[in-house]
Amino acid sequence: MHELLRDLRSILEHEQSLYGALVPEGKTSSSPDTSTTAASPSEDASSAPAPTDDASGESSTAPSDTPEATASSSSPSSSHDDAPDAMPNKDLFGNRTRPPEEDPTLPPWERIDALVPDDADYKDAEALDEVEQHLADTVLVPIDEDRENPVFGVGDPHADLVIIGEAPGRDEDKEGEPFVGRAGQLLDKILDAINFKREDVYITNILKSRPPRNRDPHADEIDAHLPILYKQLALIRPEIILAVGKVAGNTLLDRSSSLSNLRDKEHDFYGTPLMVTYHPAALLRNSNWKRPTWEDVKLLRTRYDELTADPES
Ligand code: URA
Numbered sequence: 001m002h003e004l005l006r007d008l009r010s011i012l013e014h015e016q017s018l019y020g021a022l023v024p025e026g027k028t029s030s031s032p033d034t035s036t037t038a039a040s041p042s043e044d045a046s047s048a049p050a051p052t053d054d055a056s057g058e059s060s061t062a063p064s065d066t067p068e069a070t071a072s073s074s075s076p077s078s079s080h081d082d083a084p085d086a087m088p089n090k091d092l093f094g095n096r097t098r099p100p101e102e103d104p105t106l107p108p109w110e111r112i113d114a115l116v117p118d119d120a121d122y123k124d125a126e127a128l129d130e131v132e133q134h135l136a137d138t139v140l141v142p143i144d145e146d147r148e149n150p151v152f153g154v155g156d157p158h159a160d161l162v163i164i165g166e167a168p169g170r171d172e173d174k175e176g177e178p179f180v181g182r183a184g185q186l187l188d189k190i191l192d193a194i195n196f197k198r199e200d201v202y203i204t205n206i207l208k209s210r211p212p213r214n215r216d217p218h219a220d221e222i223d224a225h226l227p228i229l230y231k232q233l234a235l236i237r238p239e240i241i242l243a244v245g246k247v248a249g250n251t252l253l254d255r256s257s258s259l260s261n262l263r264d265k266e267h268d269f270y271g272t273p274l275m276v277t278y279h280p281a282a283l284l285r286n287s288n289w290k291r292p293t294w295e296d297v298k299l300l301r302t303r304y305d306e307l308t309a310d311p312e313s
């Protein structure tokens with residue numbers, strides 16, 4: 001009995017110490033969701049160059065034409081059609097009856113690879129480096145010309161978890177690495193709270209170039225850059241994906257939903273589980289979103305552990 005109590009207490013303490021990472025410095029972890037003014041003036045995102053402030057604000061309108069414009073022919077929703085048993089996706093002549101990205105019998109990375117246009121220079125790339133080089137060498141849309149550095153992605157090229165944000169901000173543009181500014185530092189803390197190091201995962205964005213003044217991505221920019229992300233995912237083959245913020249979530253899921261409708265559930269991205277939570281830049285502005293973010297990332301960690309568990313053990 002004593003042992004049980006001790007276990008419970010240590011679990012509680014562990015939880016509290018993790019949760020503390022999501023609470024602004026100087027606040028106690030025992031009252032995490034009572035303060036709406038937790039952000040100190042210097043943390044106020046409105047005065048900071050947080051890249052996705054506008055894009056990630058609950059009050060701002062999502063670029064509603066964006067998701068539709070990007071993936072209209074490739075909705076990721078899983079379809080459990082009434083295909084005949086014998087040759088599930090073939091017609092009488094053995095031809096495929098649905099596009100490969102919609103074929104649930106194919107492995108996820110093949111379905112995602114099928115989203116990369118055949119005429120993309122990097123269609124047949126076998127390593128991330130090749131795709132990164134292509135990005136560095138090519139101007140696809142005007143923001144590619146204006147950037148200081150392309151921001152391709154960082155982390156383990158075989159990561160089981162890929163985290164996808166919206167677009168580089170000023171710090172990222174300067175360093176050529178995603179999530180290195182203030183939002184990135186909070187992302188690192190969130191990862192730490194669920195026992196991931198930055199090097200354990202792969203981090204990237206929908207857009208690889210910084211939009212001027214961190215405005216929302218335009219549809220043509222997403223159209224131009226999204227296939228690069230598809231290729232990255234096809235090469236990395238993650239077990240699970242976390243989209244941070246409304247723009248990333250809606251773009252990948254081909255929706256235009258509020259963040260609160262996207263979070264707290266597992267979606268299907270061409271056979272790979274995908275979860276959505278608040279953007280760290282949004283958490284810097286509104287600490288009320290830290291609690292739901294914490295719930296989301298705990299769920300993410302649980303699913304990650306299930307998906308990567310050694311079936312032998
Ligand atoms: N916000 C993003 O969405 N991506 C980054 O890389 C940095 C901030």
Ligand code: URA
Binds near residue numbers: 057245279282283
């Ligand atoms: N609204 C958004 O669009 N994104 C967030 O991360 C939070 C609120």
